[in-house]
Amino acid sequence: MASIALFGTQLADLRSPPGWEGRSRPMSPDSPDEQRDAQHWRRLEAEARLIALTMADPERKRVMLFIAEGYKLLAQRAELRDTSAK
Numbered sequence: 517m518a519s520i521a522l523f524g525t526q527l528a529d530l531r532s533p534p535g536w537e538g539r540s541r542p543m544s545p546d547s548p549d550e551q552r553d554a555q556h557w558r559r560l561e562a563e564a565r566l567i568a569l570t571m572a573d574p575e576r577k578r579v580m581l582f583i584a585e586g587y588k589l590l591a592q593r594a595e596l597r598d599t600s601a602k
Contacts, residue, residue: 554598557591 564584571577 552594552597554591554594557587557594561585561587561591 561584564580564587568577568580568584571580
């Protein structure tokens with residue numbers, strides 16, 4: 517299997533730990549509007565990237581950038597949800 521690198525993380529590292537398979541679920545319609553808003557996730561992404569810029573330890577910086585990428589994906593999902601709802 518080919519692996520994809522994302523900030524030094526291999527695809528195998530992105531898999532759910534044993535016992536967590538299938539626990540992902542869509543955001544509830546009752547979720548706070550803030551969490552459903554793409555701008556909320558974009559702000560968190562920007563904050564995580566700023567924090568990463570201040571880090572000297574390469575491993576910690578990699579983890580923070582990985583977190584920022586997660587927020588970016590959440591923002592994209594929120595944008596898709598908003599687009600499909602219209």
